[in-house]
Every structure is written in structure tokens, then in C-alpha cells.
Amino acid sequence: MRAPSPLSRRTFLGTLTLGGLAATALPGGVASAATPARSSRNWHPVADDVRSELRHTWQSYKRYAWGHDQLLPVSGGYSEFFDKNHPVGLSIVEALGTLYLMGLDDELADGIGWIRDNLDFAGVNADVQVFETNIRMVGGLLSGYLATGEKTLLDNAKKIADILLPCFTTSPTGMPYRLVNPHTGKISGNVNVLAEIGTIIAEFGTLSRLVHDDRYYNAAKKALKAVYDRRSPLDLVGSGIDIETGAWTDTASRIDPPVDSFFEYLWDGWDLFRDSDLKHWYDTLTAAILRHEKERYGGQVWFHKADMATGASLGRETSELTAFYAGLLGQSGHLRDGEAYFDAWTSVLKTYPLLPEGYDYGTGTATDKGNQLRPEYVDSAFNLWLITGKEVYRERAYDYYLTQKRYSRVANGWTIVADVTTTPPKLGDLTSGYWWSEQMKYWYLMFSDCPRFNYRDNYLSTEGDVFKGFIRH
Ligand code: DMJ
Numbered sequence: 381m382r383a384p385s386p387l388s389r390r391t392f393l394g395t396l397t398l399g400g401l402a403a404t405a406l407p408g409g410v411a412s413a414a415t416p417a418r419s420s421r422n423w424h425p426v427a428d429d430v431r432s433e434l435r436h437t438w439q440s441y442k443r444y445a446w447g448h449d450q451l452l453p454v455s456g457g458y459s460e461f462f463d464k465n466h467p468v469g470l471s472i473v474e475a476l477g478t479l480y481l482m483g484l485d486d487e488l489a490d491g492i493g494w495i496r497d498n499l500d501f502a503g504v505n506a507d508v509q510v511f512e513t514n515i516r517m518v519g520g521l522l523s524g525y526l527a528t529g530e531k532t533l534l535d536n537a538k539k540i541a542d543i544l545l546p547c548f549t550t551s552p553t554g555m556p557y558r559l560v561n562p563h564t565g566k567i568s569g570n571v572n573v574l575a576e577i578g579t580i581i582a583e584f585g586t587l588s589r590l591v592h593d594d595r596y597y598n599a600a601k602k603a604l605k606a607v608y609d610r611r612s613p614l615d616l617v618g619s620g621i622d623i624e625t626g627a628w629t630d631t632a633s634r635i636d637p638p639v640d641s642f643f644e645y646l647w648d649g650w651d652l653f654r655d656s657d658l659k660h661w662y663d664t665l666t667a668a669i670l671r672h673e674k675e676r677y678g679g680q681v682w683f684h685k686a687d688m689a690t691g692a693s694l695g696r697e698t699s700e701l702t703a704f705y706a707g708l709l710g711q712s713g714h715l716r717d718g719e720a721y722f723d724a725w726t727s728v729l730k731t732y733p734l735l736p737e738g739y740d741y742g743t744g745t746a747t748d749k750g751n752q753l754r755p756e757y758v759d760s761a762f763n764l765w766l767i768t769g770k771e772v773y774r775e776r777a778y779d780y781y782l783t784q785k786r787y788s789r790v791a792n793g794w795t796i797v798a799d800v801t802t803t804p805p806k807l808g809d810l811t812s813g814y815w816w817s818e819q820m821k822y823w824y825l826m827f828s829d830c831p832r833f834n835y836r837d838n839y840l841s842t843e844g845d846v847f848k849g850f851i852r853h
């Protein structure tokens with residue numbers, strides 16, 4: 381089988397008009413992708429297996445948890461993510477794009493039917509995070525709309541974004557408050573973290589484009605600028621900030637959570653909307669990270685935390701979630717560092733079968749032994765494969781698929797692992813919402829030659845939601 385000629389998604393050229401915002405297209409960072417290696421193996425059976433695992437878990441979700449936010453596959457129950465008294469079908473929303481790509485059209489129709497008849501996000505009577513609501517609900521619905529053209533999905537995405545928007549517009553700095561109660565409209569949380577301030581523009585910008593209203597894009601961009609403007613003389617940003625006063629509350633600079641996807645969305649805003657301000661901000665902050673935080677340790681490339689004022693190291697404990705950064709570096713023109721950083725994470729798999737949630741690369745030990753069915757390692761494998769076409773990334777992703785399946789598969793689907801260091805592994809009881817939108821999609825796209833996906837021109841959000849690249853039939 382021939383590889384599907386993956387090319388960098390930055391080969392996209394064109395001019396987008398976004399409400400009042402006109403973005404001029406420019407060629408992206410890396411000039412061209414490597415010629416993809418011819419694969420010596422037939423990956424299609426692996427794609428079929430991924431699809432069948434997702435379908436099987438969907439059937440369990442239907443049986444035990446339909447309309448609830450998340451399946452508990454071990455106990456055969458459910459849990460809610462936002463409000464314990466008010467489900468919003470989170471797993472359905474997160475699965476929409478993946479179901480479309482996999483051609484699971486009956487399941488997709490069922491999911492859309494549930495959303496049309498039942499979704500009422502304004503009924504949530506709890507303080508919800510703007511960030512989680514945006515990447516999971518707004519993003520999932522927008523992606524579903526782009527896949528299917530079902531108007532109810534766009535209408536619901538807009539309704540939810542309208543609940544979030546006052547968190548930005550009432551803020552004295554433009555950085556959003558962290559929480560909102562959708563039922564009462566009460567806003568709270570003046571201390572926020574960078575990932576939650578800055579992981580907005582892909583969804584809000586896509587919404588702006590679709591509804592021809594640039595308020596969403598402008599609010600998201602203003603929040604990013606407010607952080608960028610408060611960078612230190614070293615061009616480093618901290619982790620937490622008071623969004624009312626603009627004073628830093630946590631001055632540790634890191635690519636780890638709770639900052640991680642802040643950097644991702646600076647690049648993604650450029651990637652999607654060709655807004656050169658965002659690229660400039662991304663390039664400036666990334667140059668400082670590479671200068672002050674990148675280190676070679678134990679023969680691998682890693683990133684330590686640093687004081688934003690002095691650049692002094694604050695330690696080598698890192699998070700599995702940060703494995704996504706390898707793909708981001710590759711996408712943004714730092715391919716050698718990205719590939720080396722991916723290798724660092726691969727080296728952890730010599731010690732642990734699956735990546736633990738927390739890891740100290742200084743001591744080579746897990747600091748949190750759980751595995752919440754995380755997608756980040758596969759996310760980077762997918763992106764590096766798209767960029768380079770190198771078969772090694774499919775091999776790595778396949779190895780991880782086999783191991784995660786061996787550990788996480790239970791009778792009713794896939795579950796989180798409570799401890800990756802015990803034999804047999806201790807299991808938890810949850811199919812995380814992002815499992816539906818992220819790694820199952822990455823694995824499927826890598827192995828399927830999916831006819832519903834444009835491998836040459838695409839965009840996937842931090843939650844794996846496709847905002848560009850669906851091929852509609
Ligand atoms: C996902 O919700 C998103 O990828 C987010 O940016 C952080 N990580 C989780 C999954 O681990």
C-alpha cells in the first residue's frame with residue numbers, strides 16, 4: 381500500500397475573509413514535506429480494528445450511558461462532566477467528526493438526533509470552565525457541522541459560544557474569566573491560567589467565519605494579545621495571571637499544563653486564519669522557550685520549567701500532556717527539535733508500557749502513575765507523520781495502539797488506567813470524552829487512507845476536531 385502522500389497542512393494557500401477581519405495568506409513555515417516513504421505493510425486491517433473498537437464502545441455508550449456525558453465501561457454506568465444533574469451528551473458531541481470519518485453514518489445520525497432533540501447547554505447549572513466548554517462542546521459541534529452541514533450543530537455551537545462570550549467582553553483586560561454558570565449567567569474566576577485564556581481562537585474564529593460575525597475571533601485574539609503584552613524581557617510568559625489586574629500569579633514559564641495549548645493556538649490561529657500577528661507572537665515566544673527551556677538530558681531533548689524573569693530552571697518534572705509539543709514544533713518549522721522531543725517521549729516507553737500522567741525526566745520516574753487514556757503521544761505521531769511521511773511515526777502509533785488496547789480494553793469499551801506500573805495494570809472506570817475525538821481519529825486517519833479526509837490540506841484542533849479537511853460526499 382502506498383502512503384497517502386501526506387503533506388504539511390501549512391501548504392494551504394488562499395485568502396480568507398473573516399467578518400471584518402481580512403487575513404492575507406502567506407506560505408507557512410516549512411517549505412515542503414518529505415516525500416512519504418512507501419509502506420511495506422498493509423495498514424488497512426489496523427484501521428478496521430480501530431473503527432471496530434470505536435463502534436463497540438459506542439454500542440456500550442448507547443446501552444449504558446446514552447445522552448450522558450461519559451461512559452463508565454467497567455461498572456456499566458455513566459458520569460457527567462459539567463453538571464451532575466444535567467447531561468449534555470458530551471461523548472456524542474466529541475464523537476461527531478470521528479464517526480463521520482469512519483463512515484459510521486447510522487451512529488452519526490443517532491448522535492445528531494439526540495443533539496437536535498435534547499441538547500440544552502443553557503440548562504447547565506454549575507460553574508463550567510470556558511476552556512473545556514469551548515474545546516469540547518463548541519469545537520465538537522462546529523466540527524460536526526462542517527462534516528455534515530446539519531444546521532442544528534452550528535446553532536448549538538453559537539448558543540454555547542454566546543454563553544462564553546461575556547467572560548471575555550466583561551473582563552477589563554480582555555483575558556477571560558475562567559468560569560461561567562450557563563443557567564444563571566454568573567461569571568467568576570479572576571485568576572486564570574494560560575491554556576484556559578488562550579485556547580479559544582480556533583473555535584471562535586471558525587464560528588466567526590461561519591456566522592459572519594467577527595466578535596468571537598476578536599475576543600479570542602484580544603485575550604492572546606493581553607498575555608503576549610505581559611511577557612518578560614526574556615520573552616517568557618508565566619502560567620497564571622489575574623485577568624482583572626493583569627498581574628502574574630504564577631511566574632513559572634513552562635510548555636507543560638496549564639500553559640501547553642496556549643502556544644498551540646497561537647500557531648493554529650496563524651495556520652487557520654493567516655493572521656500574521658499570531659505567527660509573530662508564536663515565533664517570539666517559541667524562540668525564547670527554545671533558548672531558555674530546551675535542554676539535552678540523558679541523551680534526549682526535554683524542556684524544563686523556568687523562572688520567566690531570569691530563565692533559571694525550576695525543575696524537570698513534566699506532564700504526559702506535553703507530548704503534544706513534539707507535533708507542534710514540527711508543524712511550526714522546528715522539525716528537528718520536534719522529532720527529537722518525540723524520541724524523548726518514546727524513550728519513556730522503555731520504562732513504562734504506557735506514558736504515565738506525570739514524569740520526572742531528571743530521575744526517570746513516574747510522578748503520577750495513572751494514564752487517563754491520553755491522546756498526546758499519538759497526536760504528535762500523527763502530526764509528524766503528516767509533515768514528514770516517515771513510516772516510523774505510524775509504527776510508533778501502532779505500537780501504542782496495541783499497548784493501550786491491551787491495557788484499556790474491557791468488555792464494554794476502553795477505560796482509563798489507574799496505575800501503569802502494576803502487572804496486571806490497575807484499571808480505572810471511565811471512557812474520557814476526548815478519546816472519541818482525539819486518538820481514535822488519529823489512529824484511524826493514519827491507517828485508513830480515509831476518503832473523507834484531505835491529507836494535504838487540513839486542520840485539527842487541540843481536541844482533535846477537524847475544522848478543515850473534511851471531504852463531503
Ligand atoms: C484534551 O482535552 C485536549 O487535548 C486539551 O488541550 C488537553 N488535553 C486533553 C486530553 O488529554
